[in-house]
Amino acid sequence: MELIFEKSAPGRHGTVLPKSDVSPAAELPAALLRAEPAGLPELSELEVVRHFSNLSRRNFAVDTNFYPLGSCTMKYNAKAAEEAVRLFAGVHPLLPYLPAGESFVQGSLGVIHQLSQLLAEITGMAAFSCQPLAGAQGEMAGIMMIAAWHRSQGQQRRFVVVPDSSHGTNPATAALVGYEVLTVPTSSAGDMDLDVFRQTMNNEVAAVMMTCPNTLGLFNSQVAEICAIAHGHGALVYCDGANLNAILGKVRPGEIGFDVMHVNLHKTFGTPHGGGGPGSGPVGVSEKLLPFLPSPRIAQRSDGSYYLAEPAAESIGRLANFYGNFGILVRALAYITMLGRDGLVEVSEQAVLNANYVMSRLKGWYDLPFDTGCMHECVFSAARQLKQGVHALDIAKYLIDRGFHPPTVYFPLIVKEAIMIEPTETESKETLDAFIAVMIEAAQLAETNPEALFQAPRTMPVSRLDETKAAREINVCCSWVIAGEERGLRI
Amino acid sequence: MDYYFTKEHEWLRLDGQSGLVGITAYAVEQLGDITFVELPRPGREAKQSEVLCAVESVKAASDIYAPVSGRVLAVNEQVESGPEIVNQSPEEEGWLVRIELADPGELRSLMNREQYRDYLEGLS
Numbered sequence: 117m118e119l120i121f122e123k124s125a126p127g128r129h130g131t132v133l134p135k136s137d138v139s140p141a142a143e144l145p146a147a148l149l150r151a152e153p154a155g156l157p158e159l160s161e162l163e164v165v166r167h168f169s170n171l172s173r174r175n176f177a178v179d180t181n182f183y184p185l186g187s188c189t190m191k192y193n194a195k196a197a198e199e200a201v202r203l204f205a206g207v208h209p210l211l212p213y214l215p216a217g218e219s220f221v222q223g224s225l226g227v228i229h230q231l232s233q234l235l236a237e238i239t240g241m242a243a244f245s246c247q248p249l250a251g252a253q254g255e256m257a258g259i260m261m262i263a264a265w266h267r268s269q270g271q272q273r274r275f276v277v278v279p280d281s282s283h284g285t286n287p288a289t290a291a292l293v294g295y296e297v298l299t300v301p302t303s304s305a306g307d308m309d310l311d312v313f314r315q316t317m318n319n320e321v322a323a324v325m326m327t328c329p330n331t332l333g334l335f336n337s338q339v340a341e342i343c344a345i346a347h348g349h350g351a352l353v354y355c356d357g358a359n360l361n362a363i364l365g366k367v368r369p370g371e372i373g374f375d376v377m378h379v380n381l382h383k384t385f386g387t388p389h390g391g392g393g394p395g396s397g398p399v400g401v402s403e404k405l406l407p408f409l410p411s412p413r414i415a416q417r418s419d420g421s422y423y424l425a426e427p428a429a430e431s432i433g434r435l436a437n438f439y440g441n442f443g444i445l446v447r448a449l450a451y452i453t454m455l456g457r458d459g460l461v462e463v464s465e466q467a468v469l470n471a472n473y474v475m476s477r478l479k480g481w482y483d484l485p486f487d488t489g490c491m492h493e494c495v496f497s498a499a500r501q502l503k504q505g506v507h508a509l510d511i512a513k514y515l516i517d518r519g520f521h522p523p524t525v526y527f528p529l530i531v532k533e534a535i536m537i538e539p540t541e542t543e544s545k546e547t548l549d550a551f552i553a554v555m556i557e558a559a560q561l562a563e564t565n566p567e568a569l570f571q572a573p574r575t576m577p578v579s580r581l582d583e584t585k586a587a588r589e590i591n592v593c594c595s596w597v598i599a600g601e602e603r604g605l606r607i
Numbered sequence: 608m609d610y611y612f613t614k615e616h617e618w619l620r621l622d623g624q625s626g627l628v629g630i631t632a633y634a635v636e637q638l639g640d641i642t643f644v645e646l647p648r649p650g651r652e653a654k655q656s657e658v659l660c661a662v663e664s665v666k667a668a669s670d671i672y673a674p675v676s677g678r679v680l681a682v683n684e685q686v687e688s689g690p691e692i693v694n695q696s697p698e699e700e701g702w703l704v705r706i707e708l709a710d711p712g713e714l715r716s717l718m719n720r721e722q723y724r725d726y727l728e729g730l731s
């Protein structure tokens with residue numbers, strides 16, 4: 117497919133702009149003026165529409181294909197939520213800062229306030245900030261608040277404890293905030309090893325970060341005990357809420373003993389994700405951490421009106437321009453209110469049922485390192501297929517040929533040749549059956565004709581990409597030719 | 608030449624008061640193609656079992672732990688520009704760091720080749 121720059125024809129355009137009645141040379145200093153045109157592509161509107169429509173058709177998306185990417189909760193993004201966002205088009209983010217401007221944005225402030233309250237109710241935390249722009253930023257805000265709380269107690273602690281099954285962002289967050297990371301191995305049951313955890317804990321540990329349920333798709337039955345042990349050492353416990361979809365309406369992490377938690381609106385609450393984003397990672401806290409929440413916060417007066425509250429002196433401050441990814445907050449509020457309490461309970465029940473169905477249908481064909489009932493996702497190993505030289509990656513590429521987005525592979529790191537499948541609640545049994553059939557087909561090919569898997573994908577616009585070369589030679593260069601002259605942009 | 612091994616799949620090859628440190632063939636096989644190696648500054652004091660450097664592969668980023676305590680005498684700059692050397696020759700050309708032993712007694716906590724082979728068998 118040609119680049120949009122290659123389709124450019126001099127003088128072609130989609131819009132006729134009025135002649136400028138301002139001379140840039142008269143208004144701007146010479147140093148800010150272009151010596152030559154910007155080199156933008158010149159096309160008609162129809163050409164642009166066709167270009168991007170055709171590009172989008174070469175992509176995998178939830179709207180076109182089953183997308184069982186483990187730990188990512190690629191559920192259907194309801195179109196009604198997109199309608200809700202349109203209601204807020206044109207609201208200027210500075211309005212509430214203008215004198216009397218608040219009265220013009222009561223609806224927008226109300227969205228943020230109501231969503232924060234609903235998230236607090238769903239998770240059992242005392243309050244939420246909807247500012248973080250992604251899950252990882254929610255994590256960072258959470259660990260910054262934990263650090264601030266320790267400082268308020270006159271303490272400066274050194275360590276953050278994570279299980280070896282954790283998302284990579286957990287240790288990365290701890291390191292970014294300035295902590296040293298202590299890793300606890302996983303027991304044969306798939307939980308954090310409690311004995312090693314006890315030995316690891318000391319009074320220099322600031323926080324324990326847990327994913328609940330964990331990345332193996334298992335609910336740690338000892339999680340309350342882990343919280344109690346951590347609290348016994350004066351440490352706080354962080355809940356990575358990436359897997360909240362499994363426990364909606366069933367378990368409230370705040371009641372188990374978690375002190376801080378982030379949720380991913382783009383996973384659990386059905387907002388766009390994976391190239392369609394942006395994300396949003398609201399962070400919630402228990403009572404004692406309330407003063408440290410990011411600012412600004414939206415508060416409600418006794419007459420029901422909303423306003424931007426003065427930041428608390430202890431607040432960790434502002435994390436994002438204005439109020440976070442507001443459009444995403446609107447979608448999430450629409451999602452929650454459309455489903456209601458009973459709907460959210462059904463979400464988690466159906467998500468867990470679907471994952472267990474896939475797990476039980478495939479476990480005769482793939483190794484299942486932790487063979488217990490799973491929550492919202494199941495983790496297989498392609499160790500059996502590896503004996504024929506077939507890697508998890510080969511199976512993933514074969515699935516693309518057969519019309520399915522691959523599951524997550526090689527994560528969690530503790531499972532050899534991991535294949536992590538999260539079907540979500542929005543898929544039908546027919547879709548799951550079709551996927552299962554292709555997974556079985558791949559397992560059979562691994563035995564009878566592994567070569568067929570090594571050559572996948574064969575039906576896509578590009579064949580197997582050289583990931584090693586891409587990672588070793590990060591020379592990203594965009595170049596194109598306009599009127600016989602090569603132009604480029606080196607990044 | 609004597610090789611010592613850790614449970615985290617680092618090796619140490621001793622020659623005199625110092626030794627070369629790298630990752631084992633098994634580690635490389637698990638990691639897949641290595642795409643980036645982050646080496647320590649020469650002169651840094653390393654402590655046994657603490658993070659010494661890091662490697663990234665197409666599958667994961669992994670910390671490399673110091674098999675023994677001591678001062679970093681030199682690093683293999685060739686693997687910085689050509690990380691594929693670690694894949695091609697993990698236990699020879701693909702060494703990462705030369706470390707000066709602070710306490711030869713620490714060698715007792717490491718495995719010899721035979722013990723390491725048994726340990727690997729227990730893993731699969």
